[in-house]
Amino acid sequence: MNIDKKIVDDLVANDVSFVTTVPCKQLAGVIEEVEAREDIFHIPSNKEDEGMGLCAGAFMGGKRPAIIMQNTAIGVTINTLATLTQFYRLPLPMIISYRGELREPVACQVEMAVHTKALLAQLNIPTYHFHWKDDVKEFDNILKYTFMCNKPVAILTDANFWGGYGDQ
Amino acid sequence: MIRSEILKEIAPILNPHLVVCNIGLPSQELHMIDDNERNFYMLGTMGLSSSIGFGLALAQDKPVISIDGDGSVLTNLGTLPTIANNATGNYTLLIIDNGSYGSTGDQPTYAGMKTNLTNVARACGCENVIEVQDKDLGPVLQEAVDSDQMTIIVCKCDSGNIKLPVITMDPVVIRHRFMEAVKG
Numbered sequence: 001m002n003i004d005k006k007i008v009d010d011l012v013a014n015d016v017s018f019v020t021t022v023p024c025k026q027l028a029g030v031i032e033e034v035e036a037r038e039d040i041f042h043i044p045s046n047k048e049d050e051g052m053g054l055c056a057g058a059f060m061g062g063k064r065p066a067i068i069m070q071n072t073a074i075g076v077t078i079n080t081l082a083t084l085t086q087f088y089r090l091p092l093p094m095i096i097s098y099r100g101e102l103r104e105p106v107a108c109q110v111e112m113a114v115h116t117k118a119l120l121a122q123l124n125i126p127t128y129h130f131h132w133k134d135d136v137k138e139f140d141n142i143l144k145y146t147f148m149c150n151k152p153v154a155i156l157t158d159a160n161f162w163g164g165y166g167d168q
Numbered sequence: 169m170i171r172s173e174i175l176k177e178i179a180p181i182l183n184p185h186l187v188v189c190n191i192g193l194p195s196q197e198l199h200m201i202d203d204n205e206r207n208f209y210m211l212g213t214m215g216l217s218s219s220i221g222f223g224l225a226l227a228q229d230k231p232v233i234s235i236d237g238d239g240s241v242l243t244n245l246g247t248l249p250t251i252a253n254n255a256t257g258n259y260t261l262l263i264i265d266n267g268s269y270g271s272t273g274d275q276p277t278y279a280g281m282k283t284n285l286t287n288v289a290r291a292c293g294c295e296n297v298i299e300v301q302d303k304d305l306g307p308v309l310q311e312a313v314d315s316d317q318m319t320i321i322v323c324k325c326d327s328g329n330i331k332l333p334v335i336t337m338d339p340v341v342i343r344h345r346f347m348e349a350v351k352g
């Protein structure tokens with residue numbers, strides 16, 4: 001199973017057609033796959049809160065959005081998650097590379113990793129952690145859940161899930 | 169002219185269209201002048217009016233006007249390259265540039281000093297950027313909305329605010345009626 005392809009297949013199957021991204025090394029493959037698909041409008045953003053604004057507008061325009069970003073962006077987007085996405089009850093699947101977890105080679109990434117789940121929990125954001133390749137099987141259900149409840153939902157994907165940092 | 173006078177003057181031009189309005193006094197003023205379901209009021213999230221409006225314009229065909237402020241554009245400057253590189257003709261960004269953070273008491277912004285937002289927008293790759301003085305805005309805005317080319321308008325005006333109550337409408341109500349207007 002190719003996880004990049006499976007993730008994007010599930011996005012398309014769930015009618016997600018507007019995807020914004022800020023890159024992470026672990027996300028390179030999935031971003032490439034998003035860009036390649038005709039069913040998805042891919043708009044890179046410069047900062048993740050900007051991306052969440054784009055997603056809010058796209059949802060109100062009738063499209064299902066998603067954001068692909070690194071977990072460090074939780075530190076960038078808390079105000080937007082609380083005062084826009086949650087306050088106006090907007091659905092937003094967040095496919096997040098969970099840097100700073102097992103098999104991480106860059107020490108600085110651990111500094112935000114240790115806060116990531118606590119911040120998401122503090123925000124009452126439903127959070128799923130993909131550690132094994134097989135965990136991706138839950139993705140389709142998570143997307144359905146997100147658009148059922150109109151909430152931001154976090155899918156944390158660590159280095160082990162992607163097959164080891166840089167080893168893909 | 170101050171922002172509330174400008175909004176009063178352009179309200180009839182805005183009225184038929186989808187409008188995303190900046191946090192604080194701009195939304196309160198628009199709400200007082202011409203509240204309708206085609207207005208999306210931002211109650212928080214300074215900086216994202218341009219992004220929300222742009223996402224909306226990309227997702228459907230109706231014209232969309234984002235009303236933004238100089239301070240808010242400065243806080244989300246990354247929006248301008250994104251807009252420039254994904255231009256869509258149904259989008260108009262109206263930056264009301266009063267050179268200050270109006271809602272918080274008119275503290276000066278850098279846009280009122282050495283920084284020129286018109287030049288910034290052009291440098292970011294926006295192709296159709298018009299700087300206009302407050303009293304001349306009406307026809308420029310009308311033409312921008314009517315044309316099928318994306319336009320960024322930087323409207324230079326005076327700082328200054330009027331006293332107004334906050335918007336007490338529930339955000340989900342604002343969002344719901346706006347989405348009905350988008351569909352309608």
Ligand SMILES: Cc1ncc(C[n+]2csc(CCOP(=O)(O)OP(=O)(O)O)c2C)c(N)n1
Nearest residue numbers: 191192214237238239240268269270271272
């Ligand atoms: C992150 C954040 N910082 C500060 C504020 C406070 N704030 C609300 S509106 C505003 C001023 C916005 O200025 P501008 O965009 O120029 O609009 P104006 O009121 O001048 O029309 C500020 C600083 C905020 N809401 N959020």
Ligand SMILES: [Mg+2]
Nearest residue numbers: 237238268270
């Ligand atoms: Mg201002």
